[in-house]
Amino acid sequence: MAPCSYLTAAPRRTQCTLAGLVDLSTPVTYVKGVGPQRAKHLEAKGLLTAADLLTYAPFRYEDRSNVKPVEQLAPGEMATVLATVRAAHLPRFRRRNLRMLEVVFTDPGGGRLIGKWFHAGHLEKVLEPGLRVALYGKVDFDPYAREMSMLHPEIEVLRGGEDEGDDALHTGRIVPVYEAAGKVNTRAFRMILKTLLDRLPELADALPAHLRRRLKLPDLTTALRELHFPSPGADLRALNAFRSTAQIRLIFEEFFWLETGMALRRGQARLEPGIAFNLTDRARQQVLRMLPFKPTPAQKRVVKEIAADMASPQPMNRMLQGDVGSGKTIVAAQAMVIAVEDGYQAALLAPTEILAAQHYANLRRIFEPLAYRVMPLYGSMTKKEKEFARRALSTGHAQIGVGTHALIEEGVEFFRLGLAIIDEQHRFGVLQRRALQQKGVSPDVLVMTATPIPRTLALTLYGDLDLSVIDELPPGRKPIRTFHRTKAELELVYSFVKREVDAGRQAYIVYPNIDESEALAVKAARKAHEELSRDVFPTLNVGLLHGKLKPAEKDAVMAGFLHNEVQILVATTVIEVGVDVPNATVMVIENAERFGLAQIHQLRGRVGRGGDQSYCILVTERLNDNGRERIRTLVDSTDGFHIANMDLKLRGPGEFLGTKQSGLPQFRIGNLLRDSDLLDLARREALSFVEHPPSAAELEDATRYIREHWQRRYGLALVG
Ligand code: ADP
Ligand code: MG
Numbered sequence: 001m002a003p004c005s006y007l008t009a010a011p012r013r014t015q016c017t018l019a020g021l022v023d024l025s026t027p028v029t030y031v032k033g034v035g036p037q038r039a040k041h042l043e044a045k046g047l048l049t050a051a052d053l054l055t056y057a058p059f060r061y062e063d064r065s066n067v068k069p070v071e072q073l074a075p076g077e078m079a080t081v082l083a084t085v086r087a088a089h090l091p092r093f094r095r096r097n098l099r100m101l102e103v104v105f106t107d108p109g110g111g112r113l114i115g116k117w118f119h120a121g122h123l124e125k126v127l128e129p130g131l132r133v134a135l136y137g138k139v140d141f142d143p144y145a146r147e148m149s150m151l152h153p154e155i156e157v158l159r160g161g162e163d164e165g166d167d168a169l170h171t172g173r174i175v176p177v178y179e180a181a182g183k184v185n186t187r188a189f190r191m192i193l194k195t196l197l198d199r200l201p202e203l204a205d206a207l208p209a210h211l212r213r214r215l216k217l218p219d220l221t222t223a224l225r226e227l228h229f230p231s232p233g234a235d236l237r238a239l240n241a242f243r244s245t246a247q248i249r250l251i252f253e254e255f256f257w258l259e260t261g262m263a264l265r266r267g268q269a270r271l272e273p274g275i276a277f278n279l280t281d282r283a284r285q286q287v288l289r290m291l292p293f294k295p296t297p298a299q300k301r302v303v304k305e306i307a308a309d310m311a312s313p314q315p316m317n318r319m320l321q322g323d324v325g326s327g328k329t330i331v332a333a334q335a336m337v338i339a340v341e342d343g344y345q346a347a348l349l350a351p352t353e354i355l356a357a358q359h360y361a362n363l364r365r366i367f368e369p370l371a372y373r374v375m376p377l378y379g380s381m382t383k384k385e386k387e388f389a390r391r392a393l394s395t396g397h398a399q400i401g402v403g404t405h406a407l408i409e410e411g412v413e414f415f416r417l418g419l420a421i422i423d424e425q426h427r428f429g430v431l432q433r434r435a436l437q438q439k440g441v442s443p444d445v446l447v448m449t450a451t452p453i454p455r456t457l458a459l460t461l462y463g464d465l466d467l468s469v470i471d472e473l474p475p476g477r478k479p480i481r482t483f484h485r486t487k488a489e490l491e492l493v494y495s496f497v498k499r500e501v502d503a504g505r506q507a508y509i510v511y512p513n514i515d516e517s518e519a520l521a522v523k524a525a526r527k528a529h530e531e532l533s534r535d536v537f538p539t540l541n542v543g544l545l546h547g548k549l550k551p552a553e554k555d556a557v558m559a560g561f562l563h564n565e566v567q568i569l570v571a572t573t574v575i576e577v578g579v580d581v582p583n584a585t586v587m588v589i590e591n592a593e594r595f596g597l598a599q600i601h602q603l604r605g606r607v608g609r610g611g612d613q614s615y616c617i618l619v620t621e622r623l624n625d626n627g628r629e630r631i632r633t634l635v636d637s638t639d640g641f642h643i644a645n646m647d648l649k650l651r652g653p654g655e656f657l658g659t660k661q662s663g664l665p666q667f668r669i670g671n672l673l674r675d676s677d678l679l680d681l682a683r684r685e686a687l688s689f690v691e692h693p694p695s696a697a698e699l700e701d702a703t704r705y706i707r708e709h710w711q712r713r714y715g716l717a718l719v720g
Helices: 036-042 048-052 121-126 186-198 209-215 218-226 236-240 246-273 281-290 297-311 328-339 353-365 383-395 430-437 455-461 487-502 518-536 551-562 599-602 625-636 638-651 653-658 676-691 697-714
Strands: 060-063 078-088 100-105 112-118 132-142 147-151 154-157 176-178 318-321 345-349 374-377 400-403 416-423 445-447 466-470 481-486 506-510 540-544 569-570 584-589 614-621
Touching: 048 186, 048 353, 078 569, 100 121, 112 132, 176 186, 186 218, 186 487, 218 246, 246 676, 246 697, 281 328, 297 318, 297 445, 297 466, 318 328, 328 345, 328 353, 328 416, 328 445, 345 353, 345 430, 353 374, 353 551, 353 676, 374 383, 383 551, 416 430, 430 445, 430 540, 455 584, 455 676, 481 487, 481 625, 487 584, 487 614, 518 540, 518 569, 540 551, 584 599, 599 614, 599 638, 614 625, 625 638
Parallel strands: 112 147, 318 445, 318 466, 345 400, 345 416, 374 400, 416 445, 481 614, 506 569, 506 584, 540 569, 584 614
Antiparallel strands: 060 176, 078 100, 078 132, 100 112, 132 147, 132 154
């Protein structure tokens, strides 16, 4: 029998019946202690089944095993005291902004303890005399008042009603603390889970037994019990670091199935028949004729990796990662030569028209010596132009297509597409990758990204891709110097810009999108453009570029900037990706506090593309501590990987990727930042499990398990 999923059970659908007691797929309403009222709150939090409850991990644990009467407390120790509220004092002293609430508690032994809270007006109403509570915190002794006290103790009201279990559940042990779900508080969770676990028979354990043994992981049932109610003597510090063996097992398992699915998906893709491109001498010569400069060692290495993939009969699925300006375009062009020289077509998909147009111009220039025909296809082209482009691609007249999503629309056909390249992969989803792929018969796929996605994220997002990394910049680049200035210093910034322009260089001044919307940014950019061209730089040509311009207007502005007819370009983030004007040496970023780190790094990459010293000036208005740290990271580092890691730490994975189409799997217990070591381990184990399974039957079980549960489990689309 396939192992039953404890994690993914959809309500009332799996086979697992547990001796009529409770079933993993039992809707929460039928779990003892829940009822319709609580069920509503739980469901709102996405907790639909008994299985969902079992994986609702406590976010913290408290050691309440040290329960003591006040009389026996020693100053400095952490302890739990069971006591009754006597009086909630009015604040004894009142300084401005400093309201301290003092509450007097007594315990059955006659001991007296003062609880102190700053800014806790709400507690005053809750803590009525006569109320029984558990206080947990560090014991203080005030020698002047001769009183025992606790500053900001954790407090839990002991109603002791049948509904929430008895005191023994909430004190006298290491207790789990849960995030409340609406009105279902931590005590209610404790009670519900206790009841649930008490009625839970041994569960089938899907995690391969040899792994469990080798990694010394507890079985599933034990792990779940220990997750919620750690045994006496359990290591509190490990628990709070999510490193108890029970937590490790559950986190590992979550990552393991994800990575096994990825490995299977990758293995499947390898089985599809692909194109085995001929690496002919002629192709090599053509590459040499085309190359405008000497490739860096890193570029040579990744071209080799790509060429090997292309020559093999399996379809290539490779990601090319390289910091801004590392020279990915020429690598892509070399791959295109291999395809074209073997009689195939190549396509390049870009996220914005500006970038696509630039790729088009670049590739046309690069391929001029080879006389390849490059065809652009954008949404904004006229019907007639599009028709022309479509015909050129479907007849094979053009060997190379470059475009935006217009390239993957229905009705666009290729004569013989052999290589599909996607630039700035993080802006596209898996589905678009698929759509482009389907324009050919198993073409090779290369996705490129300049967002140096931290390893942990890359593994979970693109675990089905092989990775090539360009880890050095072309020679002769001077590191960009980055400065932080406040809005009050803008005049100085502008006079610096003026000096650079007078020396023959060009500058960008960029305004952020506000609340994800470009509309307000456009407004700010328009206004700034007006003032800058009229008052600040009356003798210069100041251009304006934003997403609301018509394509022809955009082209005109970009052309003007490229030819140095426009010296200063005021823009929104539409210039973020790919714009390449080597004579631009200054990047001024207004309201830099509103940008993500990775985004600023991308913007900064628009300068420093020639041999001249370039500058990035981050102008901020108001900064909190987090903001200050983010700006400092950028001033101190130009290493895209370091910056991306910091960004991920400071903002979290969802924000880092942009929540909308990130395709990031949803984890229950695992946390990409905290658990990257376990993710690495899970990936290694998953790969070796798929490549050398202990038995065919086990691999089959695992495959079935994943097929049944992957999607609901991780919220990922299983394409193919
Ligand atoms: P990105 O990786 O950001 O797409 P590009 O491909 O746009 O980078 O390259 C950035 C700039 O560096 C371009 O102007 C390109 O012509 C130049 N370049 C790339 N590789 C080299 C090299 N090996 N030597 C000199 N210049 C290079
Ligand atoms: Mg690029």
